[in-house]
Amino acid sequence: MGTARLGTTRQDIERAAELLRQGELVAFPTETVYGLGAHAMDAAAVDKIFQAKGRPADNPLIVHIAHRVQLADLADNLPPVAEKLIESFWPGPLTLVLPRQPGVPDRVTAGLSTVAVRMPNHPVALSLLQTAGVPVAAPSANRSGRPSPTAAVHVLEDLDGKITAVVDGGTTGVGVESTVLDVTVDPPMILRPGGVTKEMLRQVIGPLQEDLSLKRNSGEEMDPALAPAANGRIATAPRSPGMKYTHYAPRGEMWIVEGPVDKQVELIQTLVDKSTAEGTRTGVLTTDEHQAAYRADAVLSCGKREALETVAAGLYGVLRRFDELGVERIYAESFPEAGIGAAIMNRLRKAAGYRVIR
Ligand code: TXA
Numbered sequence: 001m002g003t004a005r006l007g008t009t010r011q012d013i014e015r016a017a018e019l020l021r022q023g024e025l026v027a028f029p030t031e032t033v034y035g036l037g038a039h040a041m042d043a044a045a046v047d048k049i050f051q052a053k054g055r056p057a058d059n060p061l062i063v064h065i066a067h068r069v070q071l072a073d074l075a076d077n078l079p080p081v082a083e084k085l086i087e088s089f090w091p092g093p094l095t096l097v098l099p100r101q102p103g104v105p106d107r108v109t110a111g112l113s114t115v116a117v118r119m120p121n122h123p124v125a126l127s128l129l130q131t132a133g134v135p136v137a138a139p140s141a142n143r144s145g146r147p148s149p150t151a152a153v154h155v156l157e158d159l160d161g162k163i164t165a166v167v168d169g170g171t172t173g174v175g176v177e178s179t180v181l182d183v184t185v186d187p188p189m190i191l192r193p194g195g196v197t198k199e200m201l202r203q204v205i206g207p208l209q210e211d212l213s214l215k216r217n218s219g220e221e222m223d224p225a226l227a228p229a230a231n232g233r234i235a236t237a238p239r240s241p242g243m244k245y246t247h248y249a250p251r252g253e254m255w256i257v258e259g260p261v262d263k264q265v266e267l268i269q270t271l272v273d274k275s276t277a278e279g280t281r282t283g284v285l286t287t288d289e290h291q292a293a294y295r296a297d298a299v300l301s302c303g304k305r306e307a308l309e310t311v312a313a314g315l316y317g318v319l320r321r322f323d324e325l326g327v328e329r330i331y332a333e334s335f336p337e338a339g340i341g342a343a344i345m346n347r348l349r350k351a352a353g354y355r356v357i358r
């Protein structure tokens with residue numbers, strides 16, 4: 001079975017919406033990454049997501065809505081802080097973990113007492129969700145363990161023939177997934193850094209906590225116990241089930257190089273030369289500012305270090321490109337962890353399996 005390629009005409013959106021209502025899988029663009037959508041209240045439809053992605057069953061899904069009123073069927077007893085966040089950041093790249101309504105299928109929440117919900121800020125996503133008129137469960141539209149798709153062609157690379165349709169709305173904007181914030185605890189806890197930054201959240205709601213596993217995974221406090229075990233899990237138990245799996249991984253072995261930027265460039269070139277001399281096909285993940293400074297089999301820029309949002313937007317596409325080029329080892333520059341930099345470094349560390357060199 002082939003996957004239907006749809007555009008964004010009214011007719012295409014109506015077709016995609018009808019497929020969703022009928023329990024079929026439809027991939028669609030959001031402002032972060034492409035999502036793989038299924039009717040959230042249809043357990044059999046949701047089940048197909050896990051099959052198509054090869055996703056572990058204990059990893060819950062984010063439910064996408066187009067209107068605030070749709071929240072009533074999904075979540076209950078909203079804490080006041082949730083109202084403030086919705087007003088400030090929806091539609092946008094902020095997922096809220098809320099107390100669930102009993103009607104939400106266990107398949108969506110992996111049996112948790114909470115449900116994750118977001119309203120994407122993308123005209124095609126919103127129009128599809130409005131037309132479908134049902135809440136849509138949607139993880140990133142990649143095979144489990146692959147970098148999230150930021151273009152329809154990435155979705156097809158991973159899922160062609162496994163899903164009914166993909167709506168091609170061009171490349172996504174933010175490029176990394178939404179921030180996941182648990183508001184069932186006080187103060188609210190960041191489970192996954194993303195497009196809405198810690199700094200932005202603090203301005204609206206004040207104090208925040210961060211999932212301990214995120215802190216430990218940051219370079220300042222490398223814990224060897226966090227190195228992924230052979231079964232692909234990390235040795236701590238993060239609150240967001242998805243965070244325990246190694247993710248976003250390119251096929252080549254990736255190393256992150258930390259330290260002052262000019263020293264990074266020097267050290268990376270030394271490492272590349274050594275690795276190349278050993279006969280390993282070696283790549284460098286860099287930015288426009290330093291692209292010309294390297295000699296390697298593949299030197300790929302994600303964007304401009306001066307404008308970190310361009311690095312976020314380009315990151316996953318570059319990870320996929322290394323695979324296409326058959327790169328066996330990748331050395332990556334690192335980035336300051338302020339603003340969107342926190343999400344970039346979180347994804348880079350996961351992609352690298354927490355391999356860091358200083
Ligand atoms: O930007 C995004 O969020 C994209 C687009 C498509 O909206 N979606 C996405 O979904 O990244 P996914 O499935 O790749 O990531 C969902 C994350 C996982 O880490 C999962 O464990 C967490 O959200 N999550 C979902 N429900 C949860 C819950 N009830 N409690 C805690 N974490 C939850």
Ligand code: MG
Nearest residue numbers: 139140148177
């Ligand atoms: Mg994902």
